[in-house]
Amino acid sequence: MAATPISLAPLRRSLEGIVAAVLATRDRAGTPNISMISQVHYVDDQHVALSYQFFNKTRRNLLETRLASVEVADPLTNATHRLTLEYLETQSAGPVFEEMRAKLAGIASHTGMAGVFRLLGADIFRVTDIEAVPSHLLPEPTNPRDPLKALRLSSARLRSCSDLTALFDATVDCLTGQFGVEHCMILMLDPDAERFFTLVSRGYAASGIGSEILLGEGIIGVAARERVPIRINHMTADYRYGAAIRESVIGSGIEWQAATEIPFPGLDSPSSQLAIPIMVQDKVFGVLFVESEQPMRFWHDDEDAMAVLADVLGACISSLSDCEVDIPEVETERAPPPIARSVTVRHFTRDDSVFLDHDYLIKGVAGAILWLLLRQHATTGRTEFTTRELRLDSTLRLPQHSENLDARLVLLRNRLNERSAPIRLEKSGRGKLRLCVAGGVTLESVGAETPLSV
Amino acid sequence: MPTYQSPASPQDEARLRQRSAHAFGPENPLTEELVTFLQSGISILIGTVEPNGVPLPRLAHGCRVTDIGTVRVILCRRAAARTIEAIDAGQPVAATFSRPEDHRSIQLKARSARVVSVEQEDVKATARQSGHFADVLAEFIFAREFAEAYVGYWPELLGVIEFTPDQAFVQTPGPGAGAALSE
Structure with a gap:
């Protein structure tokens, strides 16, 4: 009799660690x-990983015999299965390890074991047999969510965007309308600054556009580093953001940091979080981040659908960013007209931070871009610029291979709009920018002057 | 929102043991305090090994400790058919008892066990213990409906495995887990 092929796909819900x-x-x-055991992690249709947390009798047995059996139950229906396992190897780094580490932190927090549970390794097993075990079954819940439909509609909408x-x-x-996500944001990675910038968000009291997360912090940093979605379904302090950024940049001076900090908009007490890397041409562009105050909000099918959405987003970013070749202008993008008033723009060369009067606006490459445009406007009266000349400007120090210039311009434009600044940046065609200044602008540079290529 | 008790630690077990004497002579690791713990309506897991070497895990539904220190673990004959068959074939047994509120866990091991008939006291003990276990799960971890399904069994299909423990081990998570309870 031919053996039935092993497939863990129908059991993925039982492998959520609930x-x-x-x-x-x-x-x-x-x-x-x-x-x-707190976690049996789905690796693929034929493999699972178990959490190795302590060197105990179980561990010694596995190394001796390489044999195990594990019983898992579906958290909704209580359908129970026994898996026969053959131990293959232990991984102590990499995507599977990081996914499990994040999930374990959530489980530990949920079960009062924070500080006791610590992942030492992900033990990888081949599943050699699956057997159903009789159990008291609950009906399959009717599920109003339909991630596939949400994905299809979202994908069509993303592909129709022209900038x-x-x-x-x-x-x-x-994410909010089709997937029903309460809180979400897109963060752009700036590898040179070793941080993420919030480009856009929904569902928070303040947008947090321009706020920063250091590379490697929380599930956003781990997702980007490992290039894999990271999902936590219970609140855990281990991956919380909050004031982390402030604590992490003491080196740059607390007062300065406080002056140039835009509060990260994330929830104070999230119970579920999912971070998905956005890849553009094999490089990490940034991270799609969703969260909820509800535990167990994001299941594996949400993760699958949002991972494809992130892929579609990456493909669209790639095609829309390719604006080296000017094409005939079809439609110009109009930002709200600036409100006329005088403003003093201060630029600090230490980190290219820009203040409008005494209010912090932006820093880093986006700050340097604005300062460059304003200087050129002041000296030559120019208002029209091209992204090509920005790319070629050596003073901007755009990373050679991952410049994401267009995304930085989106960030800058959104910040100016949000601050109701008397300065606006408009897109005046493919690869073209228009600087709109209403009222008098005084420019002040603080610190060593950076030569401009006028 | 219920909160967990502080997690138990393996060191707690040593302290408890100093205060409670062997209940059934020096060969049997059970103390009076452990006898109470085993029958307190907590999580019970049974492990054995099939004659071909495959280890077998299963949930059990209740436990009774007899006057002479044998442990009766009550299982569902339908869901634990392979476990019961392996025990009947003379395979050794391991049983882990865990309290969800603080994760205190003890594992008992016996070189041999036997399958015996269910008694009326087993049925009563199982109903009482699984009811308490469902209450705790519903308070701390699951929705009530799921908690009841998870501990659910078919009363007419109960079976019993009886053994005298040779060894007991601390299995509470943390440093020192796995230590034998010798004294």
Whole structure:
């Protein structure tokens, strides 16, 4: 009789780490060992990973015999299955390890074991048999969510966008409108500054556009580093943002940091979070981040659908950013007209931060771009610029291979609009920018002057 | 929102053991305090090994400790058919008892066990213990409906595995987990 092919796909819900699994091993002499295990992680259709947290009898048995069986239950229906496992290897770094580490932090926090549970490794097993175990079954819940339909509608909307501003807005609008996500944002990675900038958000009291997250912090940093979605379904302090950024940049001076900090808009007490890397031409552009105050808000099918959405977003960013070749202007994008008033623009060379009067606006490459445009406007009266000349300007120090200039311009434009500044940046065609200044502008540079290529 | 008790630690077990004497002589690791713990309506897991070497995990539904120190673990004959068959074939047994509120866990091991008939006291104990376990799960972890399904069993299909423990081990998570309870 031909063996039935192993497929874990129907059991993915049982591998969410909600119902603790029961693990049996034995030693070489045949003595059994039985324990609860907090995570049986879905790796692919034929493989699972178990969390290795302590060097205990289970661990010794696995290394001795490479055999285990584990019983898992569906957290909604209580359908129970026994998996027979063959131990292959232990991974102590990489995507599977990081996914499990993040999930374990959530489980530990949820079960009062924060500080006790710590992932030492992800033990990878081949599943050699799956057997249904009789159990008291609950009916399959009727599910009003339809991530596939949401994805299809969202994908069509994203592909219809003609510029990056519309694309980013459409993405977060689709996450809230089609996927029913309460809180979401898109963050752009600036590898040189080793941080993420919030480009756009929905569902927070303040937009937080321009706020920063240091590379490597929380699930956003881990998702970008490992290039893999990271999902947590219970609140955990281990991956919380809050004031983390302030604590992390003490080196640059607390007062200065406070003056140039835009509060990160994330929830204070999220119970579910999902961070998905956005890839553009094999490089991490940024991260799509969704969160909720509700535990168990994001399931594996949400993760699958939003991961494809992030792929579509990446493809659209790639095609819309390719604006080296000017094409005939079809439509110009109009920002709200600036309100006329006099303003003093201060530029600090230490980090290219720009203040409008005493209010912080933006820093980094976006700040340097604005300062460059304003200087040129002041000295030559120019208002029309091209993205090409910005790319070629050596003073902007755009990273050679990951400049994301168009996304930085979206960030700058959104910040100016949000601040109701008397300065606006309009897109006046493919690869073209228009600087609109209403009222008198006084420019002040603080610190060593950076030569401009006028 | 219910909160967990502070998690138990393996060191707590040593302290408890100093205060409670062996209940059934020096060969049996059970103390009076452990006898109470095992029957307090907590999570019970049974492990054995099939004659071909495959380890088998299963949930159990209740436990009774007899006057002579044997442990009766009550299972569902339908869901634990392979476990019961392996025990009947003379395979060794391991049983882990865990309290969800603080994660205190003890594992008992016996070189042999036997399958015996269910008694009326087993049925009563199982109903009482699984009811308490469902209450705790519903308070701390799951929705009530799921908690009841998770601990659910078919009363007419109960079976019993009986053994005298040779060894007991601390299995509470943390440093020192896995230590034998010798004294």
